[in-house]
Amino acid sequence: MSAIIPAVRGALPLLGNMGALLVGSPWDVTEGWLREYGPVASFAVPGARWLVTKDLSLIRHVLTQGADHYVKEASSMAPFHDLLGGGLLSSDHELWRRHRAILGRAFRVDALRGVPAITERAAARLFRRWEAAARAGEAVDVGEGFRALTLEVIAAACLGMSAAESDAILPRLYEPLVAECNKRVWHPYRALLPIPARSRYRAGLRELDALLVDKIAARRRRGPPPEDGDMLDMLLGGLRDLPWSRALEGLICDELKTMLFAGHDTSSAMLTWTVHALSRAPELLAQLRAEADAVTPGGALPEYEALRGLDLAQACLKEALRIYNVVPVVTREAARDDQVGEWSIPRGTKIMLHLQAVHRDPENWEDPGRFDPSRFREKSPGYRWIPFVAGPRSCVGQHFSLLEAKLVLALLVQRFDLEAAPGNSDLRHRYQAPITPRAPIRALLRRRA
Numbered sequence: 001m002s003a004i005i006p007a008v009r010g011a012l013p014l015l016g017n018m019g020a021l022l023v024g025s026p027w028d029v030t031e032g033w034l035r036e037y038g039p040v041a042s043f044a045v046p047g048a049r050w051l052v053t054k055d056l057s058l059i060r061h062v063l064t065q066g067a068d069h070y071v072k073e074a075s076s077m078a079p080f081h082d083l084l085g086g087g088l089l090s091s092d093h094e095l096w097r098r099h100r101a102i103l104g105r106a107f108r109v110d111a112l113r114g115v116p117a118i119t120e121r122a123a124a125r126l127f128r129r130w131e132a133a134a135r136a137g138e139a140v141d142v143g144e145g146f147r148a149l150t151l152e153v154i155a156a157a158c159l160g161m162s163a164a165e166s167d168a169i170l171p172r173l174y175e176p177l178v179a180e181c182n183k184r185v186w187h188p189y190r191a192l193l194p195i196p197a198r199s200r201y202r203a204g205l206r207e208l209d210a211l212l213v214d215k216i217a218a219r220r221r222r223g224p225p226p227e228d229g230d231m232l233d234m235l236l237g238g239l240r241d242l243p244w245s246r247a248l249e250g251l252i253c254d255e256l257k258t259m260l261f262a263g264h265d266t267s268s269a270m271l272t273w274t275v276h277a278l279s280r281a282p283e284l285l286a287q288l289r290a291e292a293d294a295v296t297p298g299g300a301l302p303e304y305e306a307l308r309g310l311d312l313a314q315a316c317l318k319e320a321l322r323i324y325n326v327v328p329v330v331t332r333e334a335a336r337d338d339q340v341g342e343w344s345i346p347r348g349t350k351i352m353l354h355l356q357a358v359h360r361d362p363e364n365w366e367d368p369g370r371f372d373p374s375r376f377r378e379k380s381p382g383y384r385w386i387p388f389v390a391g392p393r394s395c396v397g398q399h400f401s402l403l404e405a406k407l408v409l410a411l412l413v414q415r416f417d418l419e420a421a422p423g424n425s426d427l428r429h430r431y432q433a434p435i436t437p438r439a440p441i442r443a444l445l446r447r448r449a
């Protein structure tokens, strides 16, 4: 027998529950529904009915054992489709399988040995800028700095771009494209109306594609890609048995844009929230500093394996992901009828897996609002902590991201004393994901002796 899934009250004809979703932050509103109706509920938006859940067994089923029965939900990714095309984040089936195998290898822990040196260079650049602000007694915009740093790191790791090249190209060319896609999530008509933003977007996309095609052509002229090269080399090596075509070249461009997209705003938001939480926790900062002094003495990079010692730094990042939920939900669609325990899920059902609700549920975490990294120094939290989800479609960049961020954090606390500037708050952007602070988080820095 199937359980009846409660429907959220107050749905209007045609509009469904859309009004409520638009009034608050959609992630907080849907989390509230799960508190009120239980671990699985359903709601309506124009043209579709959604199921939303924080039930750990249902989430585990959709992400792992039952993953073959589910595909990415198309409308959630639609605004990004022009930009990301057939890249890993938005593709399915055979194309996804082939590229996931290649990129999965490229992002394995033992393939990331080049990342610390790239990160350290980018951090040194950022900290020179921040030192000047510290000397002038000015607060720094933490999010802005980390965005530039993570973009520089991902562009170097994927494309071998120098800092000067990524500075000159990406903020001008790439960031406005992502900003337009984000606007289209809530204003989809922007993609259809003949407004200047639409032609600017198209021209920008053409320019970016042309630049990436040039980079790919230059690599191919250099001969067979080295085994230990960057992500572009890994892609070219992994696809070398396929006949070369414009379509294949386009797919490689899509993967590169996907990496730039998925690999910097997420990591910089995680770092920003972590620094925000730490700026209010002086004892933790002191412990972090002691850890950093032991692992990266005087800011020097140790052997790759020794970076594992940045255990507390990693725990702080994980706790920030739990509390601030940079990616609050992921969405799927049932590709066939499914039965999960007492729940019947007909083909075509759209499902919102509510990571934020899992992370803030007092049934999963004691006193969930308290920032306490020691939660991650004990046993594995299993499905109670899934910011990178799990299973075959888990985040391919999770080790990359934690490696980069824990090193940045260690080098930062080692070099500076930091204090929150007045006015910082926990308020999160209402609807844009990855979720950044609503207003800039600013910090007052002092160079340590």
Ligand code: HEM
Residues within 6 Å of the ligand: 088, 089, 090, 100, 154, 258, 259, 262, 263, 264, 266, 267, 270, 321, 326, 327, 330, 331, 387, 388, 389, 392, 393, 394, 395, 396, 397, 398, 400, 401
């Ligand atoms: C704090 C940092 C990050 C968080 C919280 C995060 C979170 C996630 C989540 C939740 C997904 C699953 C999306 C879904 O199933 O709809 C995902 C997928 C993905 N992430 Fe990340 N991510 C982070 C950093 C990165 C980085 C640094 C990269 C690249 C270097 C990256 C690349 C990707 C890609 C390519 C996918 C698609 C994987 C697939 O479907 O096979 N992410 N990420």
